[in-house]
Amino acid sequence: MIIAVDFDGTIVEHEYPRIGKPIPFAIEVLKKLQEEEGHTLILWTMREGKLLQDAINFCESRGLKFYAHNKNYPDEIIEEGTIRKISADIYIDDRNIGGLFDWGIIYRIIKSGANRIENLDMLENRMQKENKNWFIRMGEALEKAKRGY
Ligand SMILES: [Mg+2]
Known part of the structure; x- marks a missing residue:
């Protein structure tokens, strides 16, 4: 399945634009879903530019590499200023109704x-x-x- 994952408030505590403390087991679970269960993970965040790169670096330094960031696939071309929902089977976001499990x-x-x-x-x-x-x-x-x- 394709799983879109938010960053601030979901993988780390919400300290945007800084990077908050890691939320317990977020990285571990995502790595397991990717490596052992074969799911495709997409980082889906309001971050862009340097702030997006900070989030990517944070995850990669902990061994978590997403398939794509704010895109459906790595070389998808998105016109500047375009905001739209990416296509995923599941979205993990702290703004889910009911909050983040x-x-x-x-x-x-x-x-x-x-x-x-x-x-x-x-x-x-x-x-x-x-x-x-x-x-x-x-x-x-x-x-x-x-x-x-
Ligand atoms: Mg969030």
Whole structure:
């Protein structure tokens, strides 16, 4: 699948135009989705020019290389001043309705293919029966920490 990923507030805390602190497991999950699950990742951000390059460098220095940045494919020609939505199967953005899930949960949702909220209970049941990997356990730990027990 093609997954479009926002940067500020999604991969790092929102400190635009500076680069905020990394959001836990964002980079790790994205690398896993790319390397192990074979998804195509596109960085989709309002950043451009030097600020875009800062974000690209930040990710690449941590081993995360996107297929394209604000484009559908690397050499797509976009006229200056053109703003439009890129084409993706999934968008990961902190401005999603409902906010940004923990990255452990994002990983579970994409890996399961249950990309709809109403399927989350079903997913929960299925995951309980399966072996839980490290990211899943981290996602659960974060959820529990949020709930306060
Ligand atoms: Mg954002």
